[in-house]
Amino acid sequence: MSHDNIELMVDEPIPGHYYWMLLKEETPDHHPQAVDYAQGPLPSYSAAMMAGIAALQRRADERAEGGSVPVVMAFVDPRADFTDSHRGGLHH
Numbered sequence: 001m002s003h004d005n006i007e008l009m010v011d012e013p014i015p016g017h018y019y020w021m022l023l024k025e026e027t028p029d030h031h032p033q034a035v036d037y038a039q040g041p042l043p044s045y046s047a048a049m050m051a052g053i054a055a056l057q058r059r060a061d062e063r064a065e066g067g068s069v070p071v072v073m074a075f076v077d078p079r080a081d082f083t084d085s086h087r088g089g090l091h092h
Contacts, residue, residue, distance in 0.1 A: 019042070038052075
């Protein structure tokens, strides 16, 4: 992840409770830091993904200065290990 990229991830720390997180890596040698996240649980993975995409789009809208708004693409790595996500950890 480059320092300009924001990564959207969805976590299910408790069965049936889904949270989205926008993560940004400040420097290559540090773990990603949350720059925005769900304030409460969502009922499904897809609902959390859509809410996260909306948050990502709001960030893009804020950055656009009179130009066209970039298309937002989200990717959640299905191989990501979220077992440590309650502490902010991310394993690859």
